[in-house]
Amino acid sequence: MSFVRKQKYLIDYTLSSLGRRPGKNLGLLLVYTLIVFMLASVMLFTHSLRTEAGLVLQESPEVILQRMVAGRHDLIPADYLDRIGRVRGVSEKYGRLWGYFYDPAVRANYTLMVPRDREIVPGGVVIGAGIARTRGLDEGDFLTFRSSAGEPVSFRVVGLLDHESELVSADLMLVNEATFREFFGIAEDYYTDIVLRVRNPREVRKVAEKLAVKLPDTRPILRDEILRTYDAIFGWRQGIVFVLLGGAILAFVIFAWDKASGLSAEERREIGILKAIGWETADVIRMKFWEGAIVSLAAFFLGYLLAYGHVFYLSAALFEPVLKGWAVLYPEFQPVPFVDGLQVATLFFFTVFPYTVATIVPIWQASITDPDTVMR
Amino acid sequence: MKGEAQWVQDMLRAFSMRKADLFLGSMALGIALLVLSFVDEALRGRAAVPGIERRAELVAALDLTDLALFTEARYTRHLTQADGHTGFQDHPLGLEHFPSGSLYAPPGILSETDELRPQTEIPD
Amino acid sequence: MIHLEQVKKAFNQGRTNEFWAVRGITLELEANRATVLKGPSGSGKTTLLSMIGCLSRPTSGRITLEGRLLSNLPERFMTDVRRSTFGFIFQQFNLIKGLTVLENVMLPAYPLGPDHRALKQAALGLLKQFGLADRADYKAEWLSGGEAQRTAICRAMINQPRILIADEPTANLDTRLVREFMAMVRDLVDMGKTVLLTSHDPMVFDSPQVAAVLEMRDGLLAEA
Numbered sequence: 001m002s003f004v005r006k007q008k009y010l011i012d013y014t015l016s017s018l019g020r021r022p023g024k025n026l027g028l029l030l031v032y033t034l035i036v037f038m039l040a041s042v043m044l045f046t047h048s049l050r051t052e053a054g055l056v057l058q059e060s061p062e063v064i065l066q067r068m069v070a071g072r073h074d075l076i077p078a079d080y081l082d083r084i085g086r087v088r089g090v091s092e093k094y095g096r097l098w099g100y101f102y103d104p105a106v107r108a109n110y111t112l113m114v115p116r117d118r119e120i121v122p123g124g125v126v127i128g129a130g131i132a133r134t135r136g137l138d139e140g141d142f143l144t145f146r147s148s149a150g151e152p153v154s155f156r157v158v159g160l161l162d163h164e165s166e167l168v169s170a171d172l173m174l175v176n177e178a179t180f181r182e183f184f185g186i187a188e189d190y191y192t193d194i195v196l197r198v199r200n201p202r203e204v205r206k207v208a209e210k211l212a213v214k215l216p217d218t219r220p221i222l223r224d225e226i227l228r229t230y231d232a233i234f235g236w237r238q239g240i241v242f243v244l245l246g247g248a249i250l251a252f253v254i255f256a257w258d259k260a261s262g263l264s265a266e267e268r269r270e271i272g273i274l275k276a277i278g279w280e281t282a283d284v285i286r287m288k289f290w291e292g293a294i295v296s297l298a299a300f301f302l303g304y305l306l307a308y309g310h311v312f313y314l315s316a317a318l319f320e321p322v323l324k325g326w327a328v329l330y331p332e333f334q335p336v337p338f339v340d341g342l343q344v345a346t347l348f349f350f351t352v353f354p355y356t357v358a359t360i361v362p363i364w365q366a367s368i369t370d371p372d373t374v375m376r
Numbered sequence: 377m378k379g380e381a382q383w384v385q386d387m388l389r390a391f392s393m394r395k396a397d398l399f400l401g402s403m404a405l406g407i408a409l410l411v412l413s414f415v416d417e418a419l420r421g422r423a424a425v426p427g428i429e430r431r432a433e434l435v436a437a438l439d440l441t442d443l444a445l446f447t448e449a450r451y452t453r454h455l456t457q458a459d460g461h462t463g464f465q466d467h468p469l470g471l472e473h474f475p476s477g478s479l480y481a482p483p484g485i486l487s488e489t490d491e492l493r494p495q496t497e498i499p500d
Numbered sequence: 501m502i503h504l505e506q507v508k509k510a511f512n513q514g515r516t517n518e519f520w521a522v523r524g525i526t527l528e529l530e531a532n533r534a535t536v537l538k539g540p541s542g543s544g545k546t547t548l549l550s551m552i553g554c555l556s557r558p559t560s561g562r563i564t565l566e567g568r569l570l571s572n573l574p575e576r577f578m579t580d581v582r583r584s585t586f587g588f589i590f591q592q593f594n595l596i597k598g599l600t601v602l603e604n605v606m607l608p609a610y611p612l613g614p615d616h617r618a619l620k621q622a623a624l625g626l627l628k629q630f631g632l633a634d635r636a637d638y639k640a641e642w643l644s645g646g647e648a649q650r651t652a653i654c655r656a657m658i659n660q661p662r663i664l665i666a667d668e669p670t671a672n673l674d675t676r677l678v679r680e681f682m683a684m685v686r687d688l689v690d691m692g693k694t695v696l697l698t699s700h701d702p703m704v705f706d707s708p709q710v711a712a713v714l715e716m717r718d719g720l721l722a723e724a
C-alpha cells in the first residue's frame with residue numbers, strides 16, 4: 001500500500017515538474033499523439049480492409065483463364081471451352097464478358113460486365129452506387145456513350161446495385177450480352193476470359209497445370225493468387241506506408257534521443273537538491289521513469305482511441321484523398337471493425353517502452369553525483 | 377501572475393483532487409475506453425457479418441475478382457487480372473503514375489516464377 | 501551528541517590538484533543548542549557541515565551520532581539517516597522552481613509514502629507556524645527572500661529531524677530578517693532541536709541565541 005502511495009507522490013512531483021513548461025510538454029504530447037494516431041489509423045484500416053478482402057473474395061472464381069497475345073491480355077475464343085473438354089475436378093466452365101469504359105464526361109473509368117445471375121433488358125443497364133452518385137443517376141435515367149463503332153448508344157438505368165456492396169461494385173455497369181457485344185464490337189465467338197469452377201481446393205493446381213498444357217497461349221489466374229494479392233495490400237513495404245512508418249520511427253528516435261542524451265544543468269541541480277533533501281537514487285530513477293511513462297501512456301491512449309474513432313466511425317476520412325488518388329470514382333464504405341490484438345500490443349510496446357527507457361538512461365550518470373554539490 | 381494555469385489549480389481544488397489522482401483517473405478511463413473499443417469491435421464486427429456475406433454473394437454471382445478501390449486505370453482496378461506490360465514493370469525504376477501504385481504490391485502471379493507455364497522462361 | 505574524531509577531507513586525491521579542505525578536526529557538538537561554525541571563505545566549514553549532515557563522507561576519521569557510526573555507512577543508510585535525523589537549509593535555499601510552497605515543503609517526505617492527508621496537514625501546520633499559511637499555493641520562484649528562507653526551514657522540518665543544519669542562512673538577508681531568523685533559531689532550540697550554523701556574519705555568531713562558536717581556519721579548528 002505504501003508502494004502505491006509512494007508512486008502517487010512521485011507522479012505528483014512529475015506532473016508538477018512537467019507543468020513547469022506547459023507549452024513545451026503539451027506540444028510534445030500533441031506530436032507524440034499525432035504519430036500514434038497516424039500509425040494506429042493505418043494499422044486498423046489496413047487490417048480491416050485486408051480481412052474483409054479475404055472474406056469477400058472467398059467466392060471468386062477458382063480459376064480464370066486469360067489468353068495472352070504478344071504479351072497482352074486478349075480475347076479468348078469460345079471454342080477454347082470445347083478444347084478444355086472434360087477436366088477432372090471442374091464443375092463448371094463458362095466464358096466471362098467484361099471490359100472497361102472511360103467516361104469523358106466525368107473522367108471516370110467504369111467496368112462493364114455481363115452478369116450471369118440476372119436478365120437485363122436490351123439497352124438496359126444496372127449501375128453501381130458509385131456511378132449513380134458521380135453522375136447523379138437514378139432508375140429511369142439515361143446514359144449515352146460512344147460505342148466502338150463511333151455511334152452514340154443510350155442505356156436506360158433499370159436498376160441500382162446496393163450501396164452496401166460498393167466496395168466491390170461501385171463502378172460496375174451490368175448489361176446483357178447482346179448489348180455488350182454490340183457496344184464493344186466483340187464477335188459472338190469470343191469472350192473476355194474463361195471461368196472454371198473447381199469444387200475441391202486441392203485440385204485447383206492440377207487443373208491449372210492441365211490447362212497450361214492444353215492451351216499454351218493462356219495463363220491461369222488462381223483464386224489463391226487473388227487472395228494473396230489482397231493480403232499484401234497496404235503492406236509495410238509499399239511506398240506511402242513505408243514513408244509513414246519511417247517518419248514515425250524517426251520521430252520516436254528523435255524524442256528518445258532528446259531525452260536520453262543527457263540532462264541540462266538545471267535538471268542536474270534539481271536531482272542534487274532532491275538527493276540532498278533525502279531522496280535516494282532509486283527514487284530519482286523511479287520519478288524519471290514516470291516522466292517518460294506519463295507522456296507515452298497518454299499519447300498511446302489518446303492516439304489509439306482517436307484512431308479507432310477515425311477509422312471505424314468516420315470511415316477513415318483522412319485517408320480518402322490518398323486512397324482516391326486520381327480516381328474520380330471512390331467507393332463509399334465503412335471499414336468493418338476487425339482489430340488484431342497483437343498489432344495493438346505491438347503498437348503499445350513501441351510507443352511506451354523506448355521513450356520511457358530513454359528518460360531513465362541519463363539518470364544513471366547524474367544520480368551518482370554526490371548530493372553535497374548543492375552545498376556549493 | 378502565478379505561473380501554472382490558474383484554471384487547472386482551481387479545478388484541482390474544486391475536486392480536491394491530487395494531480396496524481398487526476399492522472400491515474402485518466403489512465404483508468406483510457407483503459408476502460410480501450411476495453412470498450414474491443415467490445416465495440418466484437419459487437420459491430422458481428423453486426424457487419426450480413427453485409428460481408430452479401431458482398432461475398434455478389435462476388436460469387438458476378439464472378440468478381442477485385443475490390444473497386446482504385447478506379448484510375450485498368451490495371452489498378454483489376455489488380456489480380458493485370459498483365460505484365462502495363463504497370464509493375466520488372467525494372468525497379470519502372471515508376472508508377474498513380475498514387476495507388478504506392479499502396480499495393482504487384483499481384484502474386486506476376487512476382488513469382490510459375491511452374492504452371494512451362495513454355496515461358498521469362499516471367500510475364 | 502555528535503562526535504568528530506580526526507576528520508579529514510581531501511578532493512581530487514592522488515592527482516596533481518589534490519586539495520585537503522579539512523585537515524583533522526576533532527570536536528563535540530552538544531545536543532539541544534545552537535552552535536556556529538565561523539571562519540573565512542575557504543576554511544572548510546561548508547565541507548565539514550556536509551560531512552556532519554551525511555551529505556558526503558570523510559576521507560579519514562570518524563563521525564558518530566550518539567555513539568553510532570555515521571561516516572562509513574553505505575549510501576542507502578546514509579540517506580535514511582539523513583532523512584530522519586538531519587534537516588538542511590542551504591545557502592541558496594534551493595527550493596524547486598515551478599512547485600508550490602506546499603509541495604516544496606512536503607517533498608522530503610515523498611519517498612517515505614506517508615498518508616497524504618496527514619502529510620498535508622503537517623506541512624500546513626509548519627507553514628502556519630512560520631507565518632506562511634497564505635503562501636501555500638504560491639510558486640517557489642515568486643517568494644521574497646525571507647519567505648523563501650522560511651519555506652526552506654519548513655521543508656527542513658517536515659520529517660521531524662532532531663538536528664537542523666544551515667549553511668550561511670543569513671547571507672542574503674537584510675538586518676531585520678537576520679534578527680527574525682535568529683529568533684526562529686531560538687524557537688527551534690526551545691522545541692528541543694539541535695542547530696548547527698555556518699556564518700561569517702557577526703550578527704549571527706555574536707547573537708545571544710548561540711551557545712557555542714567554533715572557529716575554523718585552513719581546514720582546522722582555530723583555537724588551541
